[in-house]
Amino acid sequence: MNKKVVVIGSGIGGLGAAGLFAKKGYEVTVLEKNSHPGGRANTFEHDGFRFDTGPSWYLAPDLFEHYFKLLGEKISDHLDLARLEPSYRIFFKDDPEDVDIHSNIDVDSKTFESIEPGAGDKLRAYLNQSEYQYQVATQHFMYKNYDTVFDFFTKRDDDRRTETLCLLENA
Numbered sequence: 001m002n003k004k005v006v007v008i009g010s011g012i013g014g015l016g017a018a019g020l021f022a023k024k025g026y027e028v029t030v031l032e033k034n035s036h037p038g039g040r041a042n043t044f045e046h047d048g049f050r051f052d053t054g055p056s057w058y059l060a061p062d063l064f065e066h067y068f069k070l071l072g073e074k075i076s077d078h079l080d081l082a083r084l085e086p087s088y089r090i091f092f093k094d095d096p097e098d099v100d101i102h103s104n105i106d107v108d109s110k111t112f113e114s115i116e117p118g119a120g121d122k123l124r125a126y127l128n129q130s131e132y133q134y135q136v137a138t139q140h141f142m143y144k145n146y147d148t149v150f151d152f153f154t155k156r157d158d159d160r161r162t163e164t165l166c167l168l169e170n171a
């Protein structure tokens, strides 16, 4: 008889775990308190408009690709992605000037600069720091299990150095 697993919650995390258990041959039941799956990654409709309740950005595409690979699937067989231009448009109440974000650092830093002097450079610095943190997270934390407290003490020297740097930069 197959081993049974119950996953509580059908957000992206729960559905992701359920898919991996099912791939390993477990009999999976997903319990969800709401009437529909998706958790924070959802939409609602009002007056003919559809609104995202959570994510709008397809962040970390490599992590999604990795996940589909674990399932033995090609992500392009499941997702039909189209890059939006502009990526994002912000409407302000009582202000006719919209702000567009383009996923182009040269264009976007000028937009930030026009709103607040100095913000263009701050945006670049923020994105550089975010890229660094993303690399540290994916290379050293994301795919490592911390099953016991001892896992925190078994790092290689280079892991320790990177994490210390990260902590210092965030201090």
Ligand SMILES: Cc1cc2nc3c(=O)[nH]c(=O)nc-3n(C[C@H](O)[C@H](O)[C@H](O)COP(=O)(O)OP(=O)(O)OC[C@H]3O[C@@H](n4cnc5c(N)ncnc54)[C@H](O)[C@@H]3O)c2cc1C
Pocket (backbone or CB within 6 Å): 008, 009, 010, 011, 012, 013, 014, 015, 031, 032, 033, 034, 037, 038, 039, 040, 041, 053, 054, 055, 056, 057, 058, 059
């Ligand atoms: C406004 C907003 C914007 C965001 N923008 C982005 C973005 O642009 N890009 C991005 O990548 N991420 C974004 N995120 C983050 C992303 O939405 C979340 O990280 C992700 O959806 C969380 O998934 P999860 O499965 O961990 O949790 P959740 O989505 O919270 O799922 C938990 C599920 O468990 C269910 N549940 C809880 N308790 C019980 C119970 N006792 N019994 C049964 N079911 C239960 C809940 O109903 C829910 O369905 C955004 C989040 C928000 C809120």
